Amino acid sequence: xxxxxxxxxxxxxxxxxxxxxxxxxxxxxxxxxxxxxxxxxxxxxxxxxxxxxxxxxxxxxxxxxxxxxxxxxxxxxxxxxxxxxxxxxxxxxxxxxxxxxxxxxxxxxxxxxxxxxxxxxxxxxxxxxxxxxxxxxxxxxxxxxxxxxxxxxxxxxxxxxxxxx
Amino acid sequence: xxxxxxxxxxxxxxxxxxxxxxxxxxxxxxxxxxxxxxxxxxxxxxxxxxxxxxxxxxxxxxxxxxxxxxxxxxxxxxxxxxxxxxxxxxxxxxxxxxxxxxxxxxxxxxxxxxxxxx
Amino acid sequence: xxxxxxxxxxxxxxxxxxxxxxxxxxxxxxxxxxxxxxxxxxxxxxxxxxxxxxxxxxxxxxxxxxxxxxxxxxxxxxxxxxxxxxxxxxxxxxxxxxxxxxxxxxxxxxxxxxxxxxxxxxxxxxxxxxxxxxxxxxxxxxxxxxxxxxxxxxxxxxxxxxxxxxxx
Numbered sequence: 001x002x003x004x005x006x007x008x009x010x011x012x013x014x015x016x017x018x019x020x021x022x023x024x025x026x027x028x029x030x031x032x033x034x035x036x037x038x039x040x041x042x043x044x045x046x047x048x049x050x051x052x053x054x055x056x057x058x059x060x061x062x063x064x065x066x067x068x069x070x071x072x073x074x075x076x077x078x079x080x081x082x083x084x085x086x087x088x089x090x091x092x093x094x095x096x097x098x099x100x101x102x103x104x105x106x107x108x109x110x111x112x113x114x115x116x117x118x119x120x121x122x123x124x125x126x127x128x129x130x131x132x133x134x135x136x137x138x139x140x141x142x143x144x145x146x147x148x149x150x151x152x153x154x155x156x157x158x159x160x161x162x163x164x165x
Numbered sequence: 166x167x168x169x170x171x172x173x174x175x176x177x178x179x180x181x182x183x184x185x186x187x188x189x190x191x192x193x194x195x196x197x198x199x200x201x202x203x204x205x206x207x208x209x210x211x212x213x214x215x216x217x218x219x220x221x222x223x224x225x226x227x228x229x230x231x232x233x234x235x236x237x238x239x240x241x242x243x244x245x246x247x248x249x250x251x252x253x254x255x256x257x258x259x260x261x262x263x264x265x266x267x268x269x270x271x272x273x274x275x276x277x278x279x280x281x282x283x
Numbered sequence: 284x285x286x287x288x289x290x291x292x293x294x295x296x297x298x299x300x301x302x303x304x305x306x307x308x309x310x311x312x313x314x315x316x317x318x319x320x321x322x323x324x325x326x327x328x329x330x331x332x333x334x335x336x337x338x339x340x341x342x343x344x345x346x347x348x349x350x351x352x353x354x355x356x357x358x359x360x361x362x363x364x365x366x367x368x369x370x371x372x373x374x375x376x377x378x379x380x381x382x383x384x385x386x387x388x389x390x391x392x393x394x395x396x397x398x399x400x401x402x403x404x405x406x407x408x409x410x411x412x413x414x415x416x417x418x419x420x421x422x423x424x425x426x427x428x429x430x431x432x433x434x435x436x437x438x439x440x441x442x443x444x445x446x447x448x449x450x451x
Contacts, residue, residue, distance in 0.1 A: 132363065132398070133363050146397070147395070147397065149397025152397070152401075155405050156365070156401065158365050160362075161362055194304055195378075196377040197377065203373050207348060210370045211370075
C-alpha cells in the first residue's frame with residue numbers, strides 16, 4: 001500500500017498523530033505521537049490499511065536523548081506484502097499502551113521489550129519477564145546496565161535464580 | 166536324550182547368576198546418600214508439577230495395537246518392492262492377495278468401530 | 284549407608300575389594316545424555332564410530348540421571364539453566380563425576396556476561412576440565428581417560444564429596 005494512502009487513512013481518524021514519515025531501503029516508516037498511538041495501530045490493522053501481521057517489536061535505548069527509548073513496530077501486510085515501521089518515542093517510566101489486543105503476536109514481543117528494556121505496557125494480559133528469570137534485577141539491554149551484571153565478582157548461587165534447588 | 170541341551174541350561178543359570186550377582190554387589194557396595202532433591206521425580210531438571218501417577222485411558226491400547234499391526238505390514242512391502250522385477254507376475258499376485266486380506270481386516274476393524282475414539 | 288563406608292583401613296580385603304570396584308567403575312562410566320550448546324555436538328561426535336567412545340565403556344548415554352555416573356557439561360551454562368543442571372546433578376546416583384567440557388563450562392569462556400555462569404565449578408564440583416572451543420572429540424576421550432585414572436586412585440568410602448557432605 002502506498003504511504004500516502006496510509007497517512008491519509010490515519011489522519012482521517014486521528015489528525016496530527018504522524019510526526020514524521022521517511023523511507024529507508026524501500027520500507028516506509030512513520031513516527032507517531034504517544035497520545036493516539038493505540039488508535040493509529042487500530043487503523044493500521046483495519047480493513048483500510050490491512051497490516052494484518054506484526055512481525056516484531058523492537059526497543060532501542062538512546063540514552064542521552066530526552067525521550068529515552070524508541071519503540072519500533074514492524075508491520076506486514078499479507079495482501080501485498082508491503083511493510084511499515086511504526087516508531088514511537090517513549091520516555092523512562094512512561095507507560096505505552098499494549099497492542100496485544102490488536103495483534104496477538106505482540107504479547108511475547110512486548111514481554112521481551114519489557115524484560116530487556118524495562119518499558120511498561122498498559123493493558124498487557126501477562127506482563128512477565130520472558131528471557132531472564134523472574135527475580136532478575138535490572139534490564140540488561142539498557143545502556144546503563146553493566147555487561148557483567150551486578151554481582152559479577154561474587155560467587156554464583158543457583159538460589160538467586162530459583163529457590164527450590 | 167535331553168543331556169545335549171544341558172549347556173543351554175548352564176548358560177541360562179550363569180546369566181541369571183551374573184545378572185543377580187552384579188545387581189546385589191552394586192547394591193551392597195554402592196554409596197547411598199539420599200536427600201530431598203535427589204529423591205524427587207526426574208523431570209529433566211525441572212520441578213515436577215501435579216500428580217506423577219496419571220491414569221491413561223484404555224482406548225490408547227486398541228489404537229496402539231492397531232497401529233502396530235497395520236504399520237508393520239509396510240515392512241513387508243519394502244523387500245517386495247526392491248525385489249519386484251525378479252518376482253514377476255507371481256510376486257505381484259501374491260502381494261495383492263496379502264494386501265486384500267489386509268484390506269478385509271481393515272474394513273472389519275472399521276465396521277467394528279475400533280477406529281472411533283468416543 | 285552402603286558397605287562402602289564400612290570398608291576402611293588397609294588390610295588385604297579392603298584393598299583388593301577397592302581394586303575390583305574401581306576397576307568396574309572405571310570401565311563402565313556411563314554419561315548422562317545432556318548437552319547445552321555447540322560442545323554437545325563434539326560430545327555426540329565422540330560417541331560415533333570414528334572416535335568410538337565405547338572403547339572406554341562409555342557408549343551408553345543414559346536418558347535418566349539415576350543410571351548415569353558422569354555428567355559432561357557440554358557448552359555455555361546460562362544462569363537460567365543452572366538450576367536444572369544443579370538439579371540433574373543432585374539427582375544422579377552416587378558415585379558421580381563431572382567433566383566441564385569447553386571454555387564456557389570451565390570458566391565462562393568469551394561470555395563475560397550477566398547471563399552466563401562463570402564456570403560450572405561454582406555450582407557443582409568438577410573433576411576434569413577439557414579446554415577448547417569446542418574441544419575435539421579426541422580431547423573428550425582424553426578427559427574421559429583422566430576420569431578413569433582418577434577413579435582408579437580413589438579409596439572406597441573416602442571420596443572427598445562423601446567425606447565433606449557438602450553436596451546436599
